[in-house]
Amino acid sequence: MSKLNRKISMAPMMDCTDRHDRYFLRLISKNIFLYSEMIATGTIIHGDRKKILEFNEFEKPVALQLGGSDKKELAESCKIAEDYGYDEINLNLGCPSKKVQKNKFGACLIKEPDLVAECLSAMVHSTKLPVTAKTRIGFDNVEDFDYLNSFIGKIKAAGVKTIILHARKAILKGLSPKENLKIPKINYPMVYDIKKSNPDIEIIINGAITNTDQIKNHLNKVDGVMIGRAIYQSPYFLADIEKEIFNNNDVLSREAIVEKLVDYVDMEVKKGTRVNQIMRHTVGLYHGQRGAGKWKRYLSDNMMARDSDFQKVKHILDIVQNNEKAEMVA
Ligand SMILES: Cc1cc2nc3c(=O)[nH]c(=O)nc-3n(C[C@H](O)[C@H](O)[C@H](O)COP(=O)(O)O)c2cc1C
Incomplete structure (x- = not known):
């Protein structure tokens, strides 16, 4: 399997990065790595699979993001996703919404490193595809390098070689998902420090990145940059990314x-x-x-x-x- 290029990726975004959006974004950018919205394992296993998972080959490379904390369901979902032709499976460990917490997936799992490790290990063993994780740098009152580094250590030990870090913690009670994208302060140095301590894995930085100068700076310190809102709200930003980051001037008007x-x-x-x-x-x-x-x-x-x-x-x-x-x- 050829190595996936995760230098720049589009963040998974619910109600946004569906297959149609990905097709549209791919028309602008050949080189960006695309993520699906988060899909719950139960939806994949019991829902209308074809409707939920099918996508156009033109979108590739594309990762499927899963939400879940049941290792059997996660492993089964990985197998199904592999059959549908996805290039990577990502586990969501960063969504702070109440509904997601109630179902015990997303950001609340940062509090349960051993459960996360078991889930990721089951996923890694169920598929040939790379399994990755997307998480935040802390939760509630915990924004601590040692805690995060130990969490990363467990994820790594489970066989995960790429971790996406949204450079702000999640407040699990009292903030809406929207506020959770604004109120907890961005802390890029924490992500850089994690990369320094874990040179053997790919670290992708995410959070409030809006222009190519910022991207270039981050790329001096980490392996890749993930961008969500700045691309969704202004998709032609990808044309600048193609030109300035990938040196590709062959971009459509x-x-x-x-x-x-x-x-x-x-x-x-x-x-x-x-x-x-x-x-x-x-x-x-x-x-x-x-x-x-x-x-x-x-x-x-x-x-x-x-x-x-x-x-x-x-x-x-x-x-x-x-x-x-x-x-x-x-
Ligand atoms: C509308 C919306 C939906 C989102 N849905 C997801 C999701 O399904 N999975 C996930 O991991 N993160 C989700 N996020 C968080 C983004 O992936 C990303 O981590 C966050 O927006 C910070 O990056 P940005 O500042 O570049 O937007 C969502 C964010 C927004 C604004």
């Missing part, structure tokens, strides 16, 4: 991306996908450009169009390419 996406919409609508399931991910495509508001307005006016109105999506393309192009893409 925004219009060419929309054109290719319309072909994808055409294909997907025939399979029963609704137009807005795809186009909703493109709201930020013109972020920061003159006329960006027009694109957003156009999408919100037309995206909910019934799919028999697919022509309207084609019209989006016309708008971008024809008379309003100059105004939109100043």
Whole structure:
């Protein structure tokens, strides 16, 4: 198996990084590594598997992120994911939402290093795919290098060779998931120190990274950078990443991306996908450009169009390419 390039990855984001978003992001970036949203093991085992797991080969390389803490279910989910063609399986140890805690997965597992190690070991033994973990640097009142380093040690001993560290702790009680992405302070030095103490594993840093200068700085200290909101909200940021981080100038223009996406919409609508399931991910495509508001307005006016109105999506393309192009893409 060729080594996966995790220099830059798109963070797993619930309700965001579904297969349509990943297809769209892949149109902009050849080199980024993509993650699915978190999917609970129970959903994979008992749900509509094909609908939940199937994806387009074009998205690859893509990792599936699992939520769970039952080692049998995790191992079974890994086997299933391998059959579906994913390139990596990641375990979520960082989500602080109440619902997720109630089901005993996500960030609350940072408190249970031995259970995490058992789960990861079962996963590693169930699949040929690399198994990775994504976690935070602490929880509640615990933001301590020794605690984190010992947790990392257990994850490593389970056979995991890549760990993604969201550089802020999780507050398990009293903060909403949104607040948990803002209020606990970012602590990059803690992540750098973990890399220094664990040179044998790949450490990916995550949290509040928004431009290529920051990315370059982090890459001097860790192995990779994971970005969530900055890419989701402004997907064409990936074009800068391709050019400046991967030295790839062969990047499609925004219009060419929309054109290719319309072909994808055409294909997907025939399979029963609704137009807005795809186009909703493109709201930020013109972020920061003159006329960006027009694109957003156009999408919100037309995206909910019934799919028999697919022509309207084609019209989006016309708008971008024809008379309003100059105004939109100043
Ligand atoms: C809308 C949203 C959904 C998220 N869903 C997940 C998820 O499913 N799994 C996960 O590990 N993290 C999830 N996260 C956290 C991100 O993966 C990432 O760790 C966090 O946003 C910090 O990175 P950023 O500052 O680059 O956005 C989510 C974040 C947001 C904003």
